[in-house]
Amino acid sequence: MTPSNNENNLPDFGILEQAASWFAHMQSNEVTDDDHQRFQAWLAEAKAHQYAWHYVEKVSQRFSVLHQEKQADNASNTLTQLQQKTQARRSVIRSILLAAVVGGTGLIGWQYTPLPLMARAWRADYRTGIGEQKEVVLADGSHIWLNTETAINIDYNKQQRHIMLIQGEILINTAQDRHQRTFLVSSQHGVMQALGTRFSVYQSTQKTRLAVYEGRVAVNTKTQQHTLTAGKQVIFNDTDELQLSTANIQHSAWIKGVIVADQMTLGELINELSRYHYGYLGVSPEVSALPVVGSFPTNDQERVLSMLTASLPVKIRSISPWWVSILPAD
């Protein structure tokens, strides 16, 4: 970390992680004198390290309040209860399925979101759950549509308008800014600068896809730079070559609640559709390459499945409403 990109000495996420790992280590019974010295050296190394450690102490103090009041057991029960209530509401089914899918089966379907990313998404400025979509009008009149399971942070200041895509997919219609500030969108794989325009950005764990429908957008990754004109799309991560191709306007059909399949395989369609639904939706390898054509609603899985069985040699196996596989017809 250099002072120039962190003038106020606030620790970044990496430093918080370092502090947390020192904390975890210092609590174990394998701490040596050497560790103590290395810890002191780490602490002295930067102001941001001291801030981070100060936060560790603040967090620990909360627990000591509960000890002082001799309420450790009651507190522990209360917190556990609260967590169970929350998670029962939100994600029990999801985590069971996650474990099941990560544990086996070669079917296409679930994608695991790493914890820190999820933690950031939980506290994002705007976010949507699975199957939800939302339109946001920004202070300058720009519109952003959030697709399913998406989180963004918005930072407007004097110099720039900055949208941080934490996860998921957005479609943006930028407005003329009376202060002439630049409009930036960043994903974990690079930064995009809008040059007056309508475009969509989709971030998955591995890569980001940018499609430009009007105007131009400049992409900067760690290693490369490119300006895209309307009708083009690019897939990038922070290391490999940019993959350029023709933008598919149908990729933005989700704002109308449909997935338009044209030159799509069944596997791709199901992968796309599973972003909108809780539970497991998989397709077996024998049929995943079948071509599909049509418009499929994003919010009506049953209808999509009956459309598929009507037009393709496939059958549906449904163990429960949230576990559905598509297999070759007998």
Add this chain to the structure above:
Amino acid sequence: MWAACEKSMNQTNSSIDCLYVDNLSWLRQLIYRRMGCSELAADLAQDTFVRLLRKPQEFDSQEGVRAWLSRVAQGLCVDHWRRQEVERTWLETLASQPEELVLSSEQQAILLETLYELDSMLNRLPEKIMRSFLLSQLHGKTYREIATEMGVSERTVKNYMAQAMTHCLEVQMELETSQWFQ
């Protein structure tokens, strides 16, 4: 009314006065529709403007102002519900204890605030991670004891501790940096 305020959009006190006058009753209405209690709506609307005073924002339009106000107000409503849920769960826990616990109202307030803060740090963590964190921080167990109890390795416990703390630190930093703007 918006046009009258437009000139002084750059965060002087007068522009905040102006925003307040223009948007207060709209915001109260909005919150009232969510919470169904007019006194609470009045309180939360005030709190929303207090946030704006603490952390001034730049707005380009009336839509921008209202989008910001409704977003912050929504956050405050969610906080309010969560505080109620924390209190309810705490009282349920106490009620299930055989002996009655006598706490002063000050102790009670401190405990509830601490629980609320810890809940906001911990409740989104995966269950196992939170459990090992509580066993260590609240029950004072060693990593070895936790590992045995949970049937995982000590190294995993240490990992859980680091993950839990990282998440707490993010929340703590957010709490503190938002206070700096007071």
